[in-house]
Amino acid sequence: MIDFKQYIKEIISNALTELDVQSNVVVEKSSNPNFGDYSTNIALSLAKQLKNNPLEIAKNIGSLLKYDSDIISEHSISKPGFLNFHISDNYYQKTVNKIISASESYGMTTVGKNKTANVEFVSANPTGPLTVGHGRQAVLGDTIANILEWHNYKVTREYYYNDAGRQMRILGESVAARYFNLIGKEYKFPDDGYKGEYIISIANEIKNKHGEKLETNSTVFRKEAEKAIFNDIKKTLNSIGVNHDVFSNEQTYYDNGSIDTLVEELTNKNLIYKSDGAVWFKATDLGLEKDRVYYKSSGEATYRLPDTAYHRHKLDRSFDLVVDIFGADHADAYPDVLAALNALDVNTYPIKVLIHQFVTVLKSGEKVKMSTRKANFVTLDELINEVGTDVVRYFFIMRSMNSHLNFDLDLAADQSEKNPVYYIQYAHARISNIINNGKANNLSIDGKFDTSLLINKSEISLIKSLNDFPEVIVNVLDNLEPQIIANYLHNIASEFHRFYAKCRVITDDIELTKSRLHLIKSAKIVLENGLKILGIQAPERM
């Protein structure tokens, strides 16, 4: 099977050579089937250079084109000066064979062969249950990891959390307050403490486990809270198919001295100074807008410092690709991290930072302000219980991460039955059912079949879309925008459903039946492969 774009580029280049013209040829898929399958604007872009009417130029190039008529059935010229190419149906039909023989590896590449990648995502501090907002990042990160794996990367899914800072201290104090409250002693609940019910249950567990003798300065509160909350987080993630390979925490980098080393080396580079009782990183010297605090006047570090040490270590682990997925609230920090590392001659080239915008949850038409501290958030668990994991995953992946996402809970529950994800899954289930019916009639899909019988418009159209899959997957690797896959699969499902309405698969015409069984089998493969990347089930029945 050849690359049509490449092929067309070549035949045009050959024609241009005959005209003694040099130019970069761009070939793209035609948006409208009336203009063939592929088109090029070459005549338009040459108009100025050749001082000639684009239509004339297109005619000249067209008359010099030499191509294999088995591949390209015809070419045409249209309005402003486009050259259009029609791929022969016959050649397209071979795609069915190609897909079936590649099967579950159809669309895979070896781009990442012998390469390693690290994807850091979720990274919520264990101060409370995961929220709907974390859900977006969890699904996004996991899907991107899947995409990398599809291209043969060896992927590490990593979760990094801050366990040494203020947040965790307040968490400990919140639990302690609830604990002493339970045993009837005085302890002031912190002003900005965590108010969720789960804090009380943790305090209760501590009371059951440790009795009533704990001192106010005990580290048990913080540790038990972290443990309990992390258990829940992992459980939640697992329920939507997200499993991390590595959990890293900032404490490690205090303990092993790498934070001190980092500050020392930056000091040697004259990038550290003291002011107002705080320790500053001189980011302005490295071309950034503002200097940043590393150690607050309280002596506590801000999260930038351990983050930098952590990233240095991550790069030391020599991944070929390091993907960081952050929410928009973290967008400000990574330039400082990169700048500091670059200043120390660390190569930060493997790092790709993906920033996703927030999720606004709407409940009965009202915006729900999310704060773990104030405990007015909607948990990811609640959402999963409401609509199920497939819908959750699809919902979060179908939109571009650059778009602020409005998530209407009532609508999600209402629409769950007519959710687009079911539309795709239904296509798969329908196919499975037909194939099973075929088997029941002794019609297997192992034998020979005649692709040239697939001539209905809906058949050709479906095949063309199936043929795009590898290109889509490569495209997604380049720009790491998973919503493209979701949209593509929706389109495949749509093509299939239309075909289903137009053409009956199992009929008295044995040869046609065999051909169509193969066609739907190839559609099934593409749906399965695509859904697998998205981490969504491909059900046999619905």
Added chain:
RNA sequence: GCCCCGGUAGCUCAGCUGGAUAGAGCAACGGACUUCUAAUCCGUAGGCCACAGGUUCGAAUCCUGUCCGGGGUACCA
């Protein structure tokens, strides 16, 4: 003030590196089940692609400015 993301159909959003009549789902209206699952299909209606300039043969897409929403902005993460 400055920085980042967005502003596309009533609602939620697609629209790949600028391309030829701007798309989907939901909501509305009208059709199609004695036939492989109607969780489907077909059709109708709905848009000054925030606004104003600019670049280009050609702009939702690129540039500039304005307005609106979200996030950040020297010691929260």
